[in-house]
Amino acid sequence: MDTTRLDGDVCTVHEIDPEAVKYAKEHALPARNIERLSRLFSALSDPTRLRILHALTISKELCVCDLAIVVDLSVSAVSHQLRLLRDRDLVRARRDGRMVHYSLADEHVRHLMDTGVVHANEG
Amino acid sequence: MDTTRLDGDVCTVHEIDPEAVKYAKEHALPARNIERLSRLFSALSDPTRLRILHALTISKELCVCDLAIVVDLSVSAVSHQLRLLRDRDLVRARRDGRMVHYSLADEHVRHLMDTGVVHANEG
DNA sequence: TATCCATGTGAGCATTCTTTCAGATTTGGA
DNA sequence: TCCAAATCTGAAAGAATGCTCACATGGATA
Numbered sequence: 001m002d003t004t005r006l007d008g009d010v011c012t013v014h015e016i017d018p019e020a021v022k023y024a025k026e027h028a029l030p031a032r033n034i035e036r037l038s039r040l041f042s043a044l045s046d047p048t049r050l051r052i053l054h055a056l057t058i059s060k061e062l063c064v065c066d067l068a069i070v071v072d073l074s075v076s077a078v079s080h081q082l083r084l085l086r087d088r089d090l091v092r093a094r095r096d097g098r099m100v101h102y103s104l105a106d107e108h109v110r111h112l113m114d115t116g117v118v119h120a121n122e123g
Numbered sequence: 124m125d126t127t128r129l130d131g132d133v134c135t136v137h138e139i140d141p142e143a144v145k146y147a148k149e150h151a152l153p154a155r156n157i158e159r160l161s162r163l164f165s166a167l168s169d170p171t172r173l174r175i176l177h178a179l180t181i182s183k184e185l186c187v188c189d190l191a192i193v194v195d196l197s198v199s200a201v202s203h204q205l206r207l208l209r210d211r212d213l214v215r216a217r218r219d220g221r222m223v224h225y226s227l228a229d230e231h232v233r234h235l236m237d238t239g240v241v242h243a244n245e246g
Numbered sequence: 247t248a249t250c251c252a253t254g255t256g257a258g259c260a261t262t263c264t265t266t267c268a269g270a271t272t273t274g275g276a
Numbered sequence: 277t278c279c280a281a282a283t284c285t286g287a288a289a290g291a292a293t294g295c296t297c298a299c300a301t302g303g304a305t306a
Contacts, residue, residue: 037239045164055151
């Protein structure tokens with residue numbers, strides 16, 4: 001694994017603070033963790049999905065149709081987003097007849113949103 | 124503000140659970156909060172930015188050039204991302220001569236990342 | 247079986263994002 | 277002043293994203 005880039009847009013000679021660079025490189029998160037983190041935060045980065053998740057934090061369970069009404073979007077749009085949230089393990093689906101009820105997968109999601117809210121409302 | 128959509132892709136008749144829908148709508152987060160949350164998580168949703176932020180959690184301060192080496196991308200790419208992180212108040216810049224040292228804006232960022240890591244590594 | 251209804255899915259379009267490239271800006275020093 | 281170094285910036289290409297539309301699927305009921 002090479003550490004220096006070949007093209008000309010990088011520090012011309014070498015690092016400014018080799019110690020810090022070395023330390024940061026050695027303690028960097030593994031690619032897989034970065035990937036997981038990225039996918040998690042990506043799932044939380046869309047207004048529609050945030051509204052869906054928030055609705056599920058206050059109403060324990062909601063079907064696709066009701067969620068569509070709450071967020072005021074087409075059922076199809078909501079279904080697409082729910083699939084993404086399901087794939088990322090943020091929500092869980094419970095089938096009941098021809099309806100599917102969605103709920104938060106676990107308390108981590110709620111905690112993440114709460115933490116985010118705290119940060120976002122301090123600027 | 125009307126609550127029912129006019130096109131044909133929504134629940135044909137009316138809500139399945141009107142109580143839950145009403146409750147979720149009344150307690151929905153204001154648009155401004157959703158917007159802020161979305162922008163915050165968006166900032167955390169990109170692998171490059173996550174690696175930059177993580178580097179800053181372990182090395183208190185790093186200049187653009189060193190950050191570029193750590194994440195193995197062009198200085199320009201890193202500079203673009205740093206601008207975004209600065210605009211979103213996730214990092215802070217300190218000028219020192221012709222160099223600019225970046226650091227985390229506050230402890231919230233670290234906490235958010237930690238929370239994310241915990242969640243992401245439990246699947 | 248036939249039909250309806252809630253949900254799931256694929257294609258397509260418009261928009262946004264991330265990076266590269268080329269060049270501008272700012273600072274320090276000869 | 278003049279140049280080099282570190283950073284910033286705008287434009288543009290390629291990828292990714294979110295929605296709509298049309299249709300498929302699966303379960304309930306007649």
